[in-house]
Amino acid sequence: MPGIYVHIPFCRTACHYCDFHFSTSLQRTGEFVTGLLKEVQLRKESGVWDGPEFNTLYFGGGTPSVLPSEDLKRITDAIKAEFLPENLTSFKETTIEVNPEDVNEGTLQGWLDAGFDRLSIGVQSFEDSQLEWMNRKHSGTEAVKAVGLAHKMGFNKISLDLIYGLPQNDKEWRETVDKALNLPINHISCYALTVEPKTVLGHRVSEGIEKVAPDEKIEADYEYLCSAAKKAGFIHYEVSNWAIGEEGRALHNSGYWSGEPYVGLGPGAHGFRDNIRYVVISNNPKYISEVGRGLLPDSSEKLSRIDRCNESLMTGLRTDVGVSFVELERLWGVNPAVVNHEAWKKWTGSGGLIKTGCKSGEYFRIPEKMWLIGDSISSDFFVT
């Protein structure tokens, strides 16, 4: 489903591993909100978004929960006024990413009032030593409390973010997973710690001060989560995402993976429609001044049919639905399995590609146990 993404480019502190766009100077949040409201207007006026019916709204960051609830409400109101389809009173899913230390009765009420019905809580780990290592500003206990309180206040769609492949021992990871699965949540997003070059962690690794976890450790962590989540009733519906029941799947993110259009708002946000993908300038002051002058500070890229085919393949193979090669050929005029027949032989033969149970026989997916090498598999099918 078409969606709207809002990037809130502020954080109180920088996590050591994160390379998303954010600023830790919170003085200009007021100006930013004004700018964002203006951008909503400008996007609407551009007319290019008149077609799609937007069903989901997602606030990511950065840390959206650093903004006062009133500001958040002004933004959601403005977006609804411009982009909410007439037959709806609210989007089908309105998510906000929050940090545990920002969660209290007051903020929760504020988020409800602003129209959010789904929380994505940045827990990462329940182990305090790990949290400190990542430069997170909450404790494990705080995170547990935050989830409980959110649920009590009426949020019944709660997702947790966790990070695996940390230089921790197996026991710590298992405890984190077990704790998470015992909380009143219906969704987990779990990412392997990725060492990005322009981060504190990246620097430490390149200096040899810090070591990355070996493949075996990452694999063991992942396998533990897969099996524990399954026992707890979660569906593993995307490489890094688990949900309870069909209705637990994140609607907004699923839109990205199935090639739906999305509006991107705020510095560093990405948007996509037809064959255009754009990114809004990743610089808060420039963003504020440009939007102030009535300009959309985007840089955009035109996607070829082959790019789109490759993207569908790549995102599709990350899901439990998988991809239909025949369908790709219908859409983009090229069948990746035919032009890469070696890869087809290799991966269907070795069980890296199997027919899905979910859809018609045309659909193929990567089985869970091979998802960790999914990049190799999908890039083998890339059309060049």
Next chain:
Amino acid sequence: MKRIRNFCIIAHIDHGKSTLADRLLQETGTITERQMQEQTLDDMDLERERGITIKSHAIQMQHTHTDGEQYILNLIDTPGHVDFSYEVSRSIAACEGALLIVDATQGIEAQTISNLYLALEHDLEIIPVLNKMDLDSADPEEVGDQIIDLIGCDRSDIIPASGKSGLGVQEILKAVVEKVPAPKGDVDAPFQAMIFDSVFNSFRGIIAYFRVVNGTVNRRDKVKFLSTDKEYIADEIGVLGLDLIPKDTLSIGDVGYIISGIKEAKEVKVGDTLTTCENPCTEAVTGFEDVKPMVFAGLYPVDTDDYEELRFSMEKLQLNDASLVFEPESSAALGFGFRCGFLGMLHMEIVQERLEREFNMTVITTVPNVSYLAHLPNGTQQVINNPSDLPENKGLIKVEEPFIKAQIITKSDYIGTVMSLCIQKRGDLVSQIYLTSDRVELTFSMPLGEIVFDFYDKLKSISRGYASFDYFPDGYRESNLVKLDIMLNGDQVDALSALIHRDHAHSFGKRICIKLKELIPRQQFMVAIQAAIGAKIISRETISAVRKDVTAKCYGGDITRKRKLLEKQKKGKKRMRQIGSVEVPQSAFLAILKLD
């Protein structure tokens, strides 16, 4: 015709041929100061990067002699490396004289001698030049003696020179005019010219270079090659300056080019005779030996679909490299490709690089080998250019391998180390001759298979660069050879098979497995590398599997970045070849050469 002189510059590698050529071009005003660079004639990127000449290069100079007359001097600069001696022999066939350059700090070396003999075989007038006289370490007395000894000239015949300071350049030009005979021939005879080189030019098509032996040719004449009888119109003829210089007529002694709408590379053959259709000559020009490749290897396109493309590229390259020979073959591991013959390992490397640079063809090269002779039970013999073609044991009486006479010239200090290297390579000492008190010529009888790989590099390094080396075929001899096969996850990779002397097979098998482990990247599953003789596994290494390569994050809508990442990954893989389930990079096929 009386005022034409055709000469080439020959020497051992690095003795300063191309640098001295620069001085000659400068002195005769053939090139401007602006066009001038170091080794101007080395115009291929590869030559400039490596600092060596790969191709012979012909250029015409105008020179006013001391008698006040204007002379045309056609100079051909030649390469010095052993692998390119075929270039030298073709150049020699187009000349009446040769400057034999000897580095005054190094003295006579192996290719000084071999190239000299090539020139003498063709009755060329030899002008000895003692080069690099500007250096303090130059030893004109000693090296002069060596030259006198070698060619039996007078000390006064030797011209002291320097490609750096320009010393001796005037004297060289004078000697060329006075000593090198003018071309002989009959102006009124039918036109007869010898093709000595050719090149494919993407703008102008095929350009053939020739030397006129008899008669004349005019622009727009109808011409043909004797070997094919195919007729063409001479659209453009001319002489070779730094660029092509069109002319209306070319005559005896001229070194020129022709552009004539030749469509296919294979229509032009170096050594062929060009004549006019109206009044054709009947005899072909002789004096041209066919190339004898020393090393064979399979060349395969990285992408199997590029087979035809590779053929076209090789045909075009062959125009400019007459020593390259190839024929189609197929490999279970690599599909369709070509078995190519090379003059040596450097030649093979250069061919591979030129295909990549000039034709954008990335190729995989199989393990190089020499040409074996298998004696079959029915009394016949079979030439084996590819280890995979060797019949099974029972279908075989014996196998012979080619031997060579290796001539090594070294400072006497290094005799010991050179000897032990040669013995390690199964060499037998044939003779040991002191050229001077501290320079020795050692002659070994050795299997060619032992010297093609890394012998030359090893020789250079153990002698600190002081030993030089040349070799000549010396027949075939029976050897105790075994076929060593390599398997990846149980699949035999024919492209990696090699014939090895039984005594060396075990250590060789072990080293190649270790090297392959280094060169093959980790895959999604474990890879077993095995070396086997027949059914017997003699060595094994394993590469552990990649467990995780997925970048977990793909949200916030930044799908572009992720796509680009995978595109890059795919591109890397395109340079690899799939063998069974294993992806093998191009470099792994040459692993054998990098063994230590």
